[in-house]
Amino acid sequence: MTKTTSTTKLPEGHPIRVYFQENDLIHSLLEELSNTIPEEDFQKYTNVFNQLSTIEKRFARKENQLFPFLEKKNWVGPSQGMWSFHDNLRDQFRLIRYYLRNQNFEKVTINTPFLVDGIYRLMHVEETVLFPNALDLLTEEDWIKMRAGEEEIGWMLTQNPAPFPQEEYIHPSEYFTQRELPFSLENTSHYDEGYMTVEQVNLLFRTMPLDLTYVDENDRVIFYNRGEERVFPRSAGIIGREVKFCHPPKSVGTVLRILEEFRKGTKNESSFWINYKERLIYIRYFAVRDADKNYKGVIEMSQDITDIKKIEGEKRLLDWE
Template identity: 65%
Template sequence: MEQGHPLQVYYQESALIQDLILELYDVKVSEDFQKYFNIFNQLTTIEKRFKRKENQLFPYLEKHHWNGPSQGMWSFHDVLREQIKLLHKHNETKDVEKITENLPYLLEGIKRLMLIEDQKLFPNAMRLLTKEDWEEFYEGDEEIGWMLKEKPAPFPNKDSKYIHPSEDLTDRTQRFSIENTFHYDEGYMTPEQVNLLLRFLPVDITYVDENDKVIFYNRGEDRVFARSKGIIGREVRFCHPPKSVDMVLRILEEFKAGNKDSAEFWFNFKGRIIHIRYFAIRDKNKTYKGVIEMSQDITEIQKLEGQKRLLDWD
């Protein structure tokens, strides 16, 4: 296996996890809570490993028609997440009795998971995935992160300059048709799909270019503020009431100067609570390319309490 191969990194993490599990079995929580707490927190970075598997490895296995890990193993991850969450609560109150009672369930569960990885997941992944598949992993893995203290070297190790995804013209086999699509930073969409996405976003978006001209707004069903096609090409200063235009112009000035990147406001409007955010848009060279204004009615969102984790359609 080549140096830096994604599976090699998984095995390096496995060795780290085994060491942490042994340390947690040895530490006496009642005598040295801080030592236990530090080791436990290091073990909980296993979440990065879970996410890499779920968002990187599993999709590639699905591409090769093996869907089992996306169902069974992902559920196993969620069980371990719940156990970690429970232990976090006991750690907050330093409930040594509850920690001592529940910790072994987590550790044994992780050991069983790694046994399945070693016996089935990783060998099958090595058999099914192509060299080209593995070479596409690094960028996505890097976005999620690793458990290791030192960041793994890029794989494959090539002395070539970085190519922005929008400029990457490498021909790759996709799992869906890319006919009539454009290649965005992450994925492909047709103009129709982009339009539908923007139309159904639950926020109002207005895009003002670097020349302070309105060049786009999304046409949702329930806009917070009315918009019409007449504003396209209009200077943004004329799209706001006189009492707020000075503030808008200052935001643009600070964005252009590079002093600020965002601004936000919230207020009551016709009995609803409205949240407005402005974001500076910059290209990869940090050159100012305009501003996006996002407006959202957050009245119902502010009323949310507790949790809702189940579907209540029935």
């Protein structure tokens, strides 16, 4: 497939047409990056490099939108091979970013051609294999559904692409078309994105390494999760209780002020961290609002971050052995 064919035969806003629009930007950025000497014009190199880094949005759209649709057509190659290619390029971006922070211009210069060549090779595979086969395999309905999901990820372009299809485009927040899914929807409920049974929801909350408590707009506790390792003790007796009676007297004033500011809409989040039983506990409050910004209560989230604070560097390998 040539670029000319792809851009002239596909309608405005079609996911593949958008990929090719991004190609033009990527080609210009790669050329500019290759022709910029970081030691002589550090700011320009950094600016171009940062703009090129937004290619992550392109990777994310392919991995989370295009690849799943191809898997449904039994073509799993992109999910395996091309995703690994993406990760290799991500490593290259991280490496150059590290050298830029340390102003190691020699290493930046050495590694830039590897990044540039890798992106060129990736785009060649996209244009000659991935996109042509995707156009053959996927239906118009597939592309419409895909485009709706892409809105949540975004694009490299300075302006969002045209809607697709233009005459009946629906924003993903209003998109509730029944989808063909490889699992049963019996006894499930639809959430922001996805379907779960009551059992699965309970398992999710029970497995999360967080204490969650939901106080409704009437300042009454309506929910808390029962994880295996709780930060603070909870019992069923707090359900229906006014939240001001669920805190020690010395902290009630702070809690009530948070609720007041959340209700007025002046604040949306408040955070604290305390030492509790020789552990560092991170406590956060979030205002809950519906689509019309009406106040619907507060989520209190508590997490033991003692071990998290000790994390340094990176861990990319499984160490179960």
